[in-house]
Amino acid sequence: MLLILTLIFASIGYVLFNYHKTRQKLLKIKSHFDGPESHYFWGTMPMFVGKSIPDIFDMVTGLHNIHGEDIVILAAFNELVLDLSSSKNVEKVLLAKSIRKSFAYDFMEPWLGTGLLISTGEKWFRRRKIITPTFHFKVLENFLDVFNKEADILVTKLERHAGKGEFDIYDYVTLYALDSICETSMGVQVHAQDDPNNEYAVAVKQMSTFILRRVFSVLRSFPSLFFLYPYAKEQKQVIMKLHNFTNSVIDSRRKLLEQEKSTSKVIFDLDEENMYSKRKMTFLDLLLNVTVDGKPLSREDIREEVDTFMFEGHDTTTSGISFTLWHLAKYQDVQQKLYEEINRVLGKDKTNAKLTNVEIQELEYLDMVVKESLRLIPPVPIIGRTLLEDMEMNGTTIPAGTTISIKIYNIHRNPKIWPDPERFDPERFSKTNESKRGPYDYIPFSAGPRNCIGQRYAMMELKVTLIKLLAKYNVLPGESMHKMRFKTDLVIRPDDGIPIKLALREP
Template sequence: MARALGLVAAGACVLALVVAWVSYRLLRNVIRMWTDLKPVPSIGVAYPLLGHALQLKTSAVEFFCQVIGYTDEFRNAPLLKVWLGPLPFLFLYHAETVEPVLNNSLHMDKAYSYKFLHPWLGTGLLTSTGNKWRSRRKLLTPTFHFSILNDFLEVMNEQAEVLVDRLDDHAGKKPFNCFSHITLCALDIICETAMGKKIYAQSNQDSEYVHSVYRMSDLISKRQRKPWYWPDFAFHYFGDGKEHNHCLKILHTFTESVIREREVYGYHDMESDSESKLGKKKRRAFLDMLLKTTDEDGNKLTHQDIREEVDTFMFEGHDTTAAGMNWAIHLLGAHPEIQRKVQQELYEVFGDSDRPINNEDLKKLRYLECVIKEALRIFPSVPFFARTICEDTHINGYKVPKGVNVIILTYALHRDPRFFPEPEEFRPERFLPENTAGRNPYCYIPFSAGLRNCIGQRFALMEEKVILASILRSFNIVSCQKRDDLKPHGDLVLRPEQGIWITLEKRHR
């Protein structure tokens, strides 16, 4: 008995020593970062353990306005410091501070807050780091080849036609919120192109999947802002853990069922490069390519690997694009003179025809592309993203120690008056070739930049062109909200609090 008690006591001593050692290392690291970052301007007084967390607003809209307010207040500050719990974050919103991070292969790890995406997206292309990210990026890049994107164009045209039919029900009538219409169209497109499955979301507007994507984004964003919910046990027992798990089950059940279905029925029958019995080439889907992709050693992706990438592409490939199109619709509806210029360009390309859009047409829609880029400048779909500094470095003359998280505030970066005079004005001409020559490439990064830029940006721009062109060929848009009414909130994706309200007038060809 005495021997057993002695062993327990010894074990308790060892455990206490381990806890003390870990605590000492963590505390020493925090003190080191606190000392190194002391010269950096701060948003206010940081308290032990909580940092600035108590000063930050809790609602998504108020929090986003508060952060953007800080960047306005400290527009000329070289860097801006915020402590969330024991972790320091640096806000970067100048091209010269963003470039050293995004253009450096050493600082490619996503920030600590991305770990809260892992239960949903695993460690796919968005959230993975190090060698896994490098090998996965190399493996997936060929799946976004322009020839494959051309196959997706047919799907985009078909779903755009469905959308136009849906919007036609509102033409000449009272104002309506178009946000869900655009989102469901984007979901139909991504499901068919990513997974080869039609889900008819535009015909079923109460999509459980869409609701779960939005709710999951909100839950993750709220958790990121509240350090006391960072530990898993605290989040699951005292936070929104139960609802998080419910949404997670819906999201994973959906993708799992499609993957299994494609493995059993779609993949084995796929004729990716040959003609089918009907004389028409079978459509390739992103999932089909994942199922047959192999690495340099001939190894296929595991089922878990495939689900990670499908979940990632489903989230990033519909939510961000849908938001971008909705913001563009508002801006076009609020600026009829710019809308008329786009419609004139469309008439020059299509005349009075209602034929589908082909790849050559897309190349000719240069002014529409400028409109899309300017809309993404004012309302970037991803308003901020974060990285971890992986070794001691200097940014704009300040020492930044290893382990610090930096938040790149795309929304504020795109409003730098040095590069975009009168930044709140909607001026698509900013992106004409003669006006972009010589502009710092890191002052405008709606799809990030550097090695970890968005692999799907050509897909997104193609989709936005097809959908917006289809709408503007059929309707005149009038926005029913002023800029102040929009109240954007930046969870994982930038959205307006009350949607996008418009009226439509049918155009006569």
């Protein structure tokens, strides 16, 4: 008995001794940075107790106002986290080879598999090479038809709010972006704008909520305990629905393409006329046509990429469009200047017609407005990495295994680069002002090899939507607009909608 007790005490002593040694090492690393106080065992966890999700967002982003550009956080049980916003260290991490995405991305894996966003190493490299041509500007031009059509529907749907009280624009834009991504990535029209209760649209929204809840859960560090979550079973069913839908679209589309190939002509099944865009190439078609070492991609390979587009390609643009409208509602002078540019370049009637890429490119002020909005509210405000090898930073060695948060939200508010950072000022993106900044001072689409593959797609979609909406409506602030707060999983969202008002413009 005495021997057992001795062994137990010796083991506890050994664990505590090692814990203490590790803590001393981490404190030494911390001395090269600044950072918040950390409890011996619970780390910075006490800071978050009893706080709401928007409070946590404010605290996490506010840390840089207190502790500077790069911060060391000693989280619970000696977990080392680095919060970076200085261009020199951000560049190092974004260009590093031995690195993987951090834990929060794992929560998306049951749905997205190891698609482009999550995969690493050789798999990522090969896929990126295959998928890059699908974002060729010629392919994107094809998608303009979809954005034009869906944006016209959005404009019509919003008519019911013209001249009335405040309402939440975010949900309308979500449905619009979902319709657009379904059609461009899969060639399927889910008509989410007409039927917000569409099964697929609802499932996508549910998955986003599950991911958000998990990021903020206390159990998040223990993936094997996921079954304890009250919504674990529900998530499984939702993912099954999402996968079944994508699989069925892939199978139908593959069959259609094979029929086309064998008869050397395009076949249209009349029953599917409404479901599939006919001659328009979609991401899915391009993936179905790809071969690697002479073999086509498997259904699972294709599904994870299409699902990744579905996720990355609609929540992000929804956030970009909605928060730009929020800024325009707040800054009426900017909106007026933009409206005048739209009228001058496109003419009043043109905005009702199909916008072309050439026309969109001519709107320089629009470009500046969108960029400034993506600066202040970057749709992906924080990205995460885990170091797989040691890395030198601030004159010390950051060990492999460290979690790195790249705070895009804070990079874009660095007062050394952006004087009076909270002020919304599109002139920051005039050609002269833009040329004064470095490549890592403004990274809404990230930078380096893992940057956003969809950025041109996104800019195009944002611009078409804004032109169409502003041509018809004056966007006004809602009374409760100042109450708007943020929450974020991978994408930044309003905690409780974006309240705006609309007034019809003179015809």
